[in-house]
Every structure is written in C-alpha cells, then in structure tokens.
Amino acid sequence: MGGNGKQHRWKFSILRSSSKPKLDPKTPPSEFICPISGSLMSDPVIVSSGQTFERVAVQVCTDLNFSPILGTGSRPDFSTVIPNLAIKTTILNWCDKSHTEHPHAPDYASLKSLVREMMAAEAPQVEEQIRVSEEELLKNVAENPPVNFSHAATELGPRINHFDSGSSEESVIIRESHGTPLPFTIRPTCLSCTSSSSIEISEIEIQNPSGTIFEEEEKLLMKLRSSEVFEQEEGVISLRSITRNSEEARFSLCTPRLLLTLRSSIQSRYAVVQVNAVASLVNLSLEKRNKVKIVRSGFVPFLIDALKGGSSETQEHAAGALFSLALDDDNKMAIGVLGALQPLMHALRSDSERTRHDSALALYNLTLVQSNRVKLVKLAAVPTLLSMVKSKTSDLASRVLLILCNLAASIEGQTAMLDANAVDFLVGMLKGNELNSESTRENCVAALYALSHRSLRFKGLAKEARAVEVLKEIDKTGTERASEKAKRLLQMMRAVGEEEGLECDGTMESGGLTRTGYRVGCGSTTF
Template sequence: MGGNGKQRTWKIFIRRSSKPKLDPKTPPTEFVCPISGSLMSDPVIVSSGQTFERVAVQVCIDLNFSPILENGSRPDFSTVIPNLAIKTTILNWCNKSHTEHPHAPDYASLESLVREKMAAEAPQVEERIRVSEKELLNAVAENPQVNFSHAATELGTRINHFDSGSSVESVIIGESHGTPLPFTIRPTCLSSNSSSSIEISEIEILKPSGEVTEEEEKLLTKLTSSEVFEQEEGVISLRSITRNNEEARFSFCTQRLLFVLRLLIQSRYTVVQVNAFASLVNLSLEKRNKVKIVRSGFVPLLIDALKAGSSETQEHAAGALFSLVLDDDNKMAIGVLGALQPLMYALRLDSERTSHDSALALYHLTLVQTNRVKLIKLAAIPALLSLVKSNTRDLASRVLLILCNLAACVEGQTAMLDANAVECLVGLLRENELNSESTRENCVAALSVLSLRSLRFKGLAKEAGAVEVLKEIEKTGTERAREKAKRMLEMMKAFGEEEGILESGGLARTWNRVGGGATTF
C-alpha cells in the first residue's frame, strides 16, 4: 500500500529466448563446401589447410581463380589431398539424420557459380593485388627445381674451403662454359650527391642506338625532366603500361630506359622512387629481360633497398630479386653480388609479402652450390630452423624447402646436424605444429635429405624418437611423405640390426659420441 491509500500493480516481464532450434537435417558448416555451398561428396584438403568439394577446386584451378573466403584469406590450390576423415564423418551424419548421401556436383553449374564469384570480386582484386605479384608466384611452377654442380664461372678467383656437393634428388646440369659478361657493382654514372633530374645532353648513353618509338621518346622526355611532377607522371605511366602488357615489358626494356630507371630508383622523392621500383618488377617479369636487368647494375640497388628502404620499396625489391633469380643465368651472379644476407634479413621483416618473396628468392638461389656454401658460412641454418619453429606468417613451408637444398650438400648436411636439425624437425612432426599437409611433407623431405649417406643421422634420429613419428606419417601422410618415411624406417631398421650384431657378435667395438653426435667405431 502506498502513502495515498492506492494499491500499486507490478508487472513482471519474462524475456523468452528467440533463438531458433537447429534443424537436425541442416548439415554443420564444416560439412559444406565454401565454394559450392552444398554438402561435400568428395572433400579434399588444399595446401592452405581448408577443405572443399573436389570438383569446386578443379573449376577454380581451370579458371585460375582463388576466391576470397569469409575470413578474408585466399586458399592455395597447389596441392589437393583427399580428406577421408571428413568424408567418413559426413556419411555418418547423413545416416544418423536420415539424409541422402551427397552426389558430386555438376561441373558446368559450378563453373557458372565460380564465374559469378569472379565477376563479383573483380573490383576488389584490381585494388588489392598487383599483376606482378600474381605472375611472380605463377612463375615458380614454370621453373622446376634444377640443381647446378659447383660453378667454375664465378666472377674472380676464390679459394674454396668446402668440397663441392650435389643434390641427390635433383637433375644435375653441367657447368656453363665461356667467360661471363662483367657485372656493374655500382652505376658508374651515379655520384653520391646526384640530382633527381637528368641533363640528356650530358649523358651519351641516352642517345638512341637504333629506331625509337614515339611512345618511348615521350616517356623518356618525362622521366628525364627537371620537373619532379613530370618524372612522377612518367614513372607512373611506365608502371601502368608494363603492368599487364607483356610485349610492352619487352619493348620498353631498352638500355636508355633502364639507365634512367636506375637513377630514378635512387630519387629523393618517394612517389618517384616507389613507382620506379614497381616498374622494374614489372619489366623483370618478361623472361627476355631478366639477364639484361641484372647486367645493367640493378642488383646492388635492390640489395640497398632491402637493407634500408621503406616498407613498400622493400616489398618491390624482394619481388624483383625473386623474379630475377628465376633465370638460371642470374642465380650465381645475384649470389656473388651479395644478395644472400639481405634476403635472410628480409625474412623477419613485418611485411608478409617481403618475407615470402625473400624466402622464394633464397630457395631458387640455393639451387646453386656456390650460394649454398655462402649461406652456410653466414650461419644461416640456425636462423632458418628458428623460423620453422616459430612458423612466422606461414613461412615454414618455404623455409623448409631452403633447408632441403642446403642439406643436399655435405657442408649443409653437417651444419644442420650440428644445429640439432633432426631433433627440431622430428619434434615439429610429433607435436603436429605444422599448419598444412604440404608443410609437413616438406618437413619429412628435409629429414629424408639429411638421412642420406649419414650414419650420424641414424644415431640422432634414434635419440629423437623418429621411428614412432615416421610410422605415423607412413600411415596418414601424403603419398610422397609416406614413401620418404618408409625409406627412412627401412634405413633405421637396418641400423638397429647392424647395431645389434656389433653388440652381440663378439667384436670388441665401442660406440663413442664425438663432436655434437658424430659416431665412430
């Protein structure tokens, strides 16, 4: 009762949950293909770790398309592995929910759906992805692994303190013959206080040696202008022209234009410098330009940009070096000019694009024995193993490929065993810390290369408990991983039998551990 004698009425409201009950026949999200939107009949895992309907992946590969997923990432379709576990789970769910088993989708209908996604994403792709980066990554598939024996054509004389090794799983190409062309270490026309403007009348190299197109002449006029805004217009125009046009990349890669571009890369104006680097990346995509660009003195400038450039110039420098090393004639030269250590430094930079392109450049450089020896001398192996363990920005897969190359020579195999690589790699496989099947496969491959012709590896592998790990991979790994695991297990078994014979055969032989695990009798 209130003070005025009137009775108050209290109303109590109960809020009921409006969350709808799940339909037992609605499949869980993980059973549905992100591309087709339907229950998967033949699920496969791709390199980036996601699971899709096989036909949907094939359509995307045929159309050269990688869709944007809900989390903003793009899948990597380079490797496709059947996902038997999820397939069994889907069929069990269908049986329990009395749902018809899924059927393989029609290729034509999926193609139509994927083309609609391509059209919808086209504006975003143009803004977010440069053509040069896409082509750089595509170029890897076009350049299969080739291993060189110790090259006799390295510039200048050098004392080799290492025995030359060779890859045991690669095709060895004979050493090239003939005298290599000289490489410019620094642009001879450039002084430390050079201006960003160029006086054409004072530079003989700018005089055309042959027929010059009107378009090239107009472009050079802007690029060599004393007005910075005209230089900006010229270099932005060059970047745009060479972005998609393969023929333009070749026709504009003249000595005159490369000479000017080399100066503009060192401009004090950011817009000029960044677009000059981007133009160089685009020019480097043309196979016919790669050797010419290296011999025009750009590699030292790219190295300087990796060491002390802005984030954007570092990205372009790493991309250009990656593109240039795809030509076999450039691999040794770029190593001689000092790119290995800056690329190792770039692996830890904040930019994902820079670190990934640097890793790919190092992979191709380490196909050459002289570059392997240089990298080992730089004590790169402990740093690379540390990167694999931290798995920073999904670099592990690429770094493991570099380690495979290093392990293929005697010096690299010894250095990796000294750095406890066996224990590290076995531990990663045991703890299942590698984020994709392709990365696990590369890890097994590194162990496989380490194991070849090495009694020391056998002892270290036994101590690290590799047998149990390899048996599991032999059951559940990819086809290539299973083959390598089986081969190592057979080797370990032979090692165990030999050890037993030595211990019980009446021979007075003692095993001694020497120098970080080397085994002697």
C-alpha cells in the same frame, strides 16, 4: 713542337700557372693519363672495377649517372672510390724527372661537356651492342614452357594461395634435389599487393598498341629524366602501367637507355618515384628474355639498397624483383656474389608478409646453386632458419624448410644443420604437431630425408631423437609425398640396424644399443 704535341694530348688539363712549363718531349706512360679526361692525372683514384681515373672525372660521370665504354669494351664501376697514392707518387716523380709541371685538377665544367659528348656518341650504339650480347648469352639456355605471370600493379581481387597445388598456371614442380623440394609458386607475392599508388595507376591507364612503343619510350625517357619531381612521378607510374599486362611492352621497353634511367629512379629520395620504379622493374623482369639483361645492367646493388632502407612497399617490390630475377639460372650465382643473401635473410623478419615470403622464395632459388649454399652457411644462417620453422605463418615455415632442403643437399649445409641439432629439432616439430599445414609437414619430412643422404651421422642422431615412431605415424596418416619420404627413411634406418646388429624394433625405437636377441628381433620386425 714538343709543347704543341703536349698541349693537344692534354687539352682538358687546366693549368693555373700563367708561366709556360718546361716540357720534356718524352711522352708520359699511358697509365698516367685519365681515360676520360685525356690528361695527366692530378688526383688519381681506383674505382670498384679496378681502373684508375682522375677524381673529378669520376665525380662528373657519377653526377651524370654515366659509365663510359673503355677500350677493353667494359664499363667501369664507380660505386667505390679509393685514392691511388702509388700512381700519384709515380706521376709526380715522372714530372720532376722530365721537368714537367705537376698536373692540376681539370675544370669540372669542361669535363662535364666532354662526358656529355661521350654519352651522345654512345647512345645510338649501346642498344645494338647489348642486344647482340643478350642473344649470345641466351642462345644456349633451354626454353622453358611459358608461365602465365601477372604484373606489379594493383589487383583488388582476393589474394592468391601460392601453395595451392590446384593452381596449375601459377605453380611449377621445382626440379628435385634428392627428391626433396615440393611445388610452389614462381609468382612474386608483391604482384598481388594493394599499392598506395593504385589510384594513380588506374587513373592513367595507357593503351600501348604495337607500332607506338618507340614513341612511348621517348616520352617516358623525357619524363624520367626531367628535373621536375612531378614529371618523374608521372614517368614511373606510366611505365608501371604500360608494363602491367603487355609482354611486348615489357620486352620492347627493356632498352639500355630506359634501364639506365630507371636505375636513377630507384635511387630517388621521393617515395612515389622509388616505389613505382622498383615495381616497374618487377614488371620488366617477368619477361624471361629480360632477366639476364636486367642483372647485367647493374640493378642488383640498387635492389639490395632498396631492400635495406626503402619504405615498406619499396621493400616488398625489391624482394619480389630479386625473386623474379633469381628464377633464371644464369642470374643465381651473380645475385649471390653481389651480396643479396644477407639482406634477404634479414628481410625474412620483415613486418611485411609479402616481403618475408618473396625473400624466402628468392633464397630458395638462389640456394639451388652450390656457391650460394656455401655463402649462406658461412653467414651462420642455419640456426636462424631453423628458428623460423616455428613461425606461426605456415607458408613462411614451409618456404624456410625448402631452403633447408637445399642446404642439406650440400656437404657444408648438411654438416651445419647436423651441428645445429636439426634432426632432433625437426623430429620434435613433427612429434609435437607444431606444423599447422600438410605442406609444411611434407617439407619437414623432406628436410629430414635430405639430411639422411649419405650421412652416417644422421642415422645415430635419428635414433637418439626417436624418429622411428614419428616416421611410422607419418607413413600411415601423412600425404602421399610425406608418406613416401617417411617410408624411405624407415627402410634406410632398418638397413642400418641390420648392418650394426641392432634389435630393429625395440632397440631402434628406444635408442638402446644392446645386441641381444638381434637375430630374432630383426627376423620378425618390419617397418
């Protein structure tokens, strides 16, 4: 009777020995049983999310691109596999003590059939579950005014100047941190790029009226899951085309089934499939309601891989996707934790202007969160960012300065920038007229202003850099924003001079420390 019970519990464990094992009626501990195969583990491994499975079971799930829902309601992460020697030894010891034959690896084909059954059983439930969690996740998020986005398909018109303050539909005023950030676009640069697959997209323009979206999803899934590469190409190009302009299609097609399949397409070794898959994800991410869902579906690691090793066009779209996803406050910390900061920093040196710009904007949005500021400082990013301010591309320099403004808003970032001699560097850039656009000069003054916030150290460094004469000039000739920041800096430095007993005019501008003539000098000098 004990043998029958054991056989039923371990029905997927294939024993190679024809002799019947001497079984102990004692039931093995649940931690010895693989949650997928249901059998005693012969080669247990720990996966990234911390659970232990039979190695063959993990391999089957990886090959089928499937992550089952466990009893806890979570899905395991199979991206990393480490042998669990401790549990293996414990299982073997238990087998010896209970006179049970050591387990053998289960049959791959049998496990594959079992996993397919799990996939079929989960299919009708997954979408409903994710929709419910999505509603719960977003119910406390304040609704922002709608933003007029474009899409990740080809546009043959002129490129848009993303720093044009007159483009009200594509620009927003980012909330200020000590009044430093300036307006810039929230539209990924890759959305206006000329794609190598542009002809294919325009040739198969698909009309998708409401009411047919679910039929369209089934057609897309069939193509995307096909073993034929040309059908996969047709599938991702169709998806990219459908989601070009239709907000309804972006939201309705962002289903668990399609997202799971699209993840596989992003991993494809075929360039056309990968490029259009990532571009399709950019389109889907434009819908605000999709942003959290996409991150929670596990796309960030795949976008990071595409940013690291994809083709130039794939990298452009990967940077654009990370930028778009980073616009949602609920995604910022997760994207940083998942390791996107360092690849985005590396992408700032890309040969592609679009990749550089969207990576900079992604970093700007990510550094609105304190935890990401600390991570970026620990990556020693400050010297690199300062060197990029000298970029011949004024737009990139302006974006990099915005990142530095965010870093300066934290104690860690402010300290790192002061240690890197940022005050002297930024004053020197302003003094030498090396910043070739007004917006870049504004951001440079804003970075100085952010560094001055609650910093006694800044005051001394600014005097040494002879900042007063530069700030006076900006106050007279700069833009309204730059002049306002310069004026505040001058007022702060004058107050410091009075507190320290310095001669405000001659002494502050020369960097001297004499106290002679203090009463006369300060009483007659204004900034």
